[in-house]
Amino acid sequence: MTTRRLLVSRGTCCVSAGADRVAEALEAELGKIGLREVPVKRVGCPGFSQIDPVVIVEPEGLLYAGVRPEDAPELARSLTPGGQPVDRLFYRHDGQAVPRFADIPYYRRQERILLKNCGAVNPESIEDYLEVGGYAALRKALTGLTPAEVVEEVKRSGLRGLGGAGFATGRKWESCLRAQGEHKFVICNGDEGDPGAFVDRSLLEGDPHSVIEGMAIAGHAVGARTGYIYVRAEYPLAVRRLRIAIEQARESGFLGDSVLGTGFAFNIHLFQGAGAFVCGESTALTQSIEGYRGMPRPLPRPRTTEAGLHASPTVLNNVKTFAAVRWIINEGAAWFAARGTARSKGTALFSLTGKVANCGLIEVPMGMTLREVVCDIGGGVPGGKPIKAIQTGGPSGGCLPASLLDTPVDFDTLVAIGSMMGSGGMVVMDEDTCMVDIARYFMEFCKKESCGQCSLCRLGTVQMLSTLTAITEGRGTDRDIDLLLELSEAVAGGSICGLGQSAPNPVLSTIRYFREEYEAHIHERTCPARVCKALISYYISPERCVGCGLCSKECPVDAIRGERRQVHVIDQDRCTRCGVCVNACPERFAAVERLPGRAPAGR
C-alpha cells in the first residue's frame, strides 16, 4: 500500500553526515527528471549511525548507505521507469550487497518497537504520526479507561523505568495517583548525559509525538494537568522537534485545556537543562525546573511521587519509558509483557559504540545476551580482533569481561555482575583498551560532574581520580588498590545520590575483572594494553628500519638518532611517547613498534 517515496534520515548524526544536502539534491534531481511528485520525506534516524546518512526507497524498502549529494542524480534516475538500483550504494555485509533495509543483519536481530517510527515518520509532521496510529492510545485511555485502569494496565505490563534504575513504572504511577495534591506534575527526563549515550536524543528527534502521547496518558493516569520535558540544551534538534510537536499536538487537541474534547486538561512545557549531568537525577532535575541549582536532595525525603516538583506529587520517567506507554495501551499489557525476561519486560535500547563494527542505536528484547548484541548485531570488533570488555551504563556502570558475554541483558543481571543498564550506553572495548585508563576516564567524568554538595562524592572522586592517574602514570603504590576499594566503598555507601553512589562502579568492576592489569601498572610499571604513555615505549625494529629518516624528522623532541640509511634508535630518556614516529614510518616498513613497559633508559 505504501506509495513510492524516498526517506532521508535526519537525526543529528545524519545531519552532520550531510543528510540535508542529500535531501535537497534528491529533490532537485527528481524535479529535473520529471519525478517531482515523488516525495522526499525527512525522517528520524533509523539508528544505524555507522552508515549515515541513509536513503530508503519505498515501497521496495531499499536502503542506500552513506549517500552523498553527488549520488543524487544516479539515485533519482534509478526511480525512472526501467531504472536500475544503485548497487554501489547498498550496504555491504561481508562484501555482499544487502539491498533491503529489513535484510541487514544489524536490523534483523533487533525488535524495534519504541524505535519503530524512527526512520519511518517525519518527526516534524503530526500527520505522519497519526498515519501510523499515533494518539490512538491517548484516545483509548481518555475515552475508555479510568486512571486506575491505565495504572493497572501499566502495572501488568511489567514496564520498568528505562532511564536505568528500573523502578516499576506502574507502581510509581499508582503512588502518584494516590497522593493528595492540588497540583500534580508529569516530568519527562530527557537529560541524557552519559558519555556515549544517544538513545533519548534519537527518540526525541525521531519520534517526539510518542513521548508526548505517553506523557499525556500518564497525566490522565495520575491526575496531572501539567507536564515538563526536561531536555538537554545540547540537543538543539530535539528541542526544535519537541517544540514543533508540542505545538502541533496542541493545535490538534491532543494537548490543551480539554484534550480531545474530554475536559481533561494537559499541557506540556519544555525546559532546557544547562548541561549538568547530575540534573538527570530526579530530585536535582525538579530543583532545576524550580529555578534552583540542580542538586539532589538527600534521603530521607518524601518520594517524588508524593512531593516532587513544587512539593507536589510528580511522576518522573525517562523518555523511553513514556515512549513505551502507547504500545501498552494500544496492544495490551500482555502483548508487552510477552517480551523480555521474567522480571524485565519489553525491550532494551542501547547506543552501541566503541570498538564495534556496527555503531548505532539498537532495540532488543530484554534478556538477549551480550554476545548476541555485540557480535550478531554489532558485528564484533572490526578486523575480527577479540573483545576485551563491554562497558554498559556509562559512568555509573561497569566494565564486563569477555568471559561474561553470554550474560543476558536485563536490569537485575547486569547489577548482579557489577554493572547496570543505565541510560543505555554500551561501549565495546578490545585488547587496545587499558582498563585502568578507562576507569580513570569515567572517574574524571564523575569528578567533573559531581554537584559538589556531599563531601564523599566531591572529594572521594578527586582522590580516586588522583590515585588512578598515579597508577596510569607509573606512580602507583602497593596500597593504591586497597585505597581505591576502601574509597569506593565509602563513596558508594555514603553519597547522596546515584551519581556518587555509582561513581565507583567503573573502578570496582575493573578491579574485579581486570585486577592483573592494575597490578601490571603498579608492580611491573607496564601497561599491557599499551595505552598509558608513562608505561609504554616506542622501539624501532632494526630488522625493518631502512634509515629513511622520516621518523627523526617528525619527532618533536629530537629523540631519534641515526645516520641516513642506517638503523635509527629512539633515545628513551628524551622520548615523550607521543607516537608521531609510528605514523611517520611508512606503512611498508612499519618499523616503529609500541611496546608495553618502559624500555631501559638510553635505548
Place this chain on the structure above:
Amino acid sequence: MTMVSLTIDGSPVQVPQKTTILEAALANGMYIPHLCHHPDLKPAGICRVCMVEVGGQLLVSCRAAVAPGMQVKTTSPAVDKVRRAAVELLVADHDADCLACAKADSCKLLEVSRYIGIDPGRYEMLRAHRLRKEVDESHPFIRRDYNKCVLCGICVRTCDEVQGVAAIDFAFRGYATRVAAVGDRPLQESVCESCGECVVRCPTGALLPIGFEKPAREVSTVCPYCGTGCGLILGTRGGKIVSARGVPDHTTSQGRLCVKGRFGWSFVNHPERLTTPLVRKDGRLVESSWDEALDLITDRFARYRARQAGVFGSPKTTNEEIYLTSKFARVVMGTNNVAQVAHLCHANTVRGLIPVTGSGAMTVPIWQIKDAACHLVIGCNPTEAHPIVGLEVRQAVRRGTKLIIANPYEIDLCRLPHLRLPLRPGTDVALLMGMAKVILEEGLLDREFIAERTTNFEAYAESLRGFSLEEAAAITGVSAELIREAARLYATTKPALIFWSMGITQHSHGHDNVWALAHLAMMTGNYGKPGAGVAPLRGHNNVQGATDLGITPPWYPGYQFCPGYELFPRYDKFKSSKEKFEKGWGYELPDFPGLSTVKQFHPKAKGWGPQEMWDLERQIKLWYIIGADLVNAVAQSEGVKQALQQAEFVVVQDIFLTDTAREADVVLPAACFAEKDGTFTATDRRVQLVRKAVEPPGEARPDWQIICEIARRLGYRGFDFASPAAVMDEIASLVPAYAGVSHARLQGEELRWPVASAEHPGTPVLHVGEFIRLGKAEFWPLAYTPSPELPDADYPLVMTTGRDLHHFHHVMTRRVEGLNDLCPEDYVELHAQDAAALGIADGDQVKVSSRRASLLTRARVSERPVPGVVFKPIHFGEKPTNALTSAEHIDAVGTTPNTKVCPVRVEKVQATA
C-alpha cells in the same frame, strides 16, 4: 507533646515527636559528629558525617526523624567506614594551620577530626593532591578562604533562611564547587547585605571578619544606630573595641545584626574623635582645658537665658542624659526651647497621635511582627533603615503574612510577594482616605471596636463622604482597583500592622498622614492585640527615649505638658504639669512656649501655631547643641549655618568635629555609646541597658557628666548624681511610664513602657482594654492637602530623600572605612524613563537644583523610583541634600519641614578634563 522513646547506643531516651536523631542525641548529651547541621537552619544532610546505623541501614541523623522503638547506633563498622572517609577527605582538603586559625577554638572540623582520630600517614597520602585556592578579601568586612571551606552550605542556607536574601549559593561543579555570589562576582556586587550572619555561623575558618582579633573581654550593650534596639556584644582588647556580635537570646534581634551593627563600630576608635575641649580664638577652634571651656560656658550661659537660649538634646545619648538635657534646659537655661532632630522626623507621629490614640509609640514588640497576618508598609524602607525589622517582615511574609507596600520607590521588600501601591510623593492622605472609603462602603469596619473603644467616628466618616475613590486614584497615580484591593486585603486580614517612617512624617501635612493611618487601624479594630496596630519605626537608637523624656518644647519628661502645649491642635483636653515639675525639680519653670528645631533656625517657617507665629524674628542668641549635626540635618541648611554664625555663643558637644561643631564657639568632647552606662529605649518601647565597654578617648566625658558639671558651676541644685542609675531613679519618680524602671531590674528583665511600678511587668502590647491616656481613641476629620511646593516647568522632578543600608547619617558610619567602601559616594537615583528623556546615563555627573540651591552629584539610573521622582540619600555632607530642601512650610503639629517632596531639576554636566 507526643514523646517518642528510642535507644541511642543502647541508652533509652525520650524526645518529642519529629525530633531528628541528631537533635535527640545532642539533647541527651550524646555527640554524633556533624558539620552541616546548625540549630537555626533546616537540615541539609550533605556533609555525610552524621550517619548512624538503624536496623542495618545507614541514616543521615540530621534529617531522619526519630521513631518509636528505634535503635540507633552512632557508631558501627559500616558507619565508621563512611564517616572516617568523609572526615579524612575533608581534612585532607583543608588548610591545617589550626594554630594560626581564628576559629580554632570553635572549629567544627577540628571537633569531628578529634572524634575520628586522624591517622597522619593516610592523611599525608591524601593531602598530596590538593589545589590552593585564593583567599578572597575583596569585601571590606568578610574574608573568604576557600581553603578552609568544607562546603557545609551553612552560609548559603543562612543567607536564604535567616536573612531571606539568598545572595550566595554553590557555584561550579565537582571539585571546583565553591560558594559564590551571582556570576562569581564580588559579594558587594550582589544582593548581599553584608550582614555577616554567614560569618557568624561558618563552622570553620573559611569565613571570618577581616582583621579579626579575638577580644579579651566582652560587654553586652545595645546597638547605637537605628531604633530597633538590637542586642550588641562588644569585644574589647587593650581598651579598644575589636569585635561585635549579636546577643544570641535577645528577643528582638535573636543574635542577628545588620552591616552597621556588626561592622560599624570602628568609629569609636577613630583618630578624629574629639579628645579635648576646643575654644574659638581668633576665629579658629583651638584645644583648651576643660576649666577654660567651662568658665567661658558658665559666663555666657548666665547671660543668654530663656527666650534667648536654645538647647538641643540628642537621641544618640542615653535616657538619663536626655532627661538631664530637658531638666537643664528648663531649670538652668529657663527655656522651653528644647529641641532635637526628632522634630525633623517622627514628631508628627509622636505629637500627632497623642490626641488620637494617646501615644505615638509602636503598639507591639518587634518580636510580634511575625504574628501579624497583614503588613502595610508605607513610607518606609525597613530593609535599609531598620534592617532587623526588615528581616522580621521578610520572615513573616515567608510564613504567609500578606504584604502591602505603598511607596513611590521600589524598596527591597518588593522582592517578596506583595501588593504595591506606587503613589506619588505627598499623596498619602488621598491614598489612605481612598482605602478608608472602600472599608467604609464595603462594610469592612470593626463596628464593635468603633463603638466600644473610639469616639467621634461620625465626624471622620463625614469627612470621607465628599471624597471618591476616583479622586484618590487621580491624586495618587494608583489605580482605583489597586486601592480597593489593598483596602480589602488590609481590612480583612487580621491582625494587621502598619509600618511607617519618614515617607509619612516628613511633610508639612505629616500629621494628617499619621492620623489617616491610625484611623485605618482604629476602624478595623487593629489595636490592643498581639501583632496588631502601628509600628512607626524610629530612626535613632534612642529617639524613642528622646521623645519620652522631654527634649521637645511642649512636654517635660513623660509626655507631661508644659506651657505652649495648647498651641497644638486637639491638645485642649490636656492639662499642664508645670506645677508638678516645679515641685519635683525645685525651681520655677518657664511659662512661654518653646520653639521646635526648624522654628529655632527658620523663625519664618509657616504652618505651626497661631498665624502671628508664622513670621517671627529670630530671638535665640545662644545654642547648646548636644550630639546633633544640625547643619546637615535641618532643611534649607544654609539658613542653619547662618543662624549659628550670627549667634552670640554656640556650644556643640559631640564625638566628632561635625559640620555643626565647626560653627561653634566651644566644642566639648563627648563619650560615645560604648564609653558610658545608661539606657536606650527602642522603637518598640523596650528600655535596655547600655554598658560601658571602653574608656572615652583623651579627656572626652559622658554627656551626663558634662551637663551636670555645667549646671553645678552655674550654681544649680539637682544635678548631683553618682551614676546614670541614680538619674534613672529620679526619672522613675517623675515619669509614670518609667515608674518601675531601674537599672537593677533591667539587668535581667525585658521591660517595655509603661512600667507602672517596681512590680509591674511592663507592657508588651499597648492599648489593651483601653487606650492609654485617653481611654477611648478619638477619630478626627481628614482632608487632603497637596504639598506646598509642587513641580513646575523649571523644577519638573520631585526629589525624595532617604537612607542607604550602609550608612546612618553623616557622622558615625562615614567614619567607618568599610561602610564607605560599600557605599562610597552620593548619588541621585532616577527612573530610566526620566534619565533617557534627560539624556542621562548611569554614572553620569549631574547637577541637581532646587529653588534654593544646586549641587553636583552622580546619577544612578534604575526603575526603582516611580517616573517623575528622584531619590537622594542623606548621608553625604559634602553633597548636602538639605541644602536643596525647603523649611518654608512646616507641619502644624510636628513642625517637620516638607523634605520628602522637593521639586528639583536634574541636568547632565559635561565632565571637565
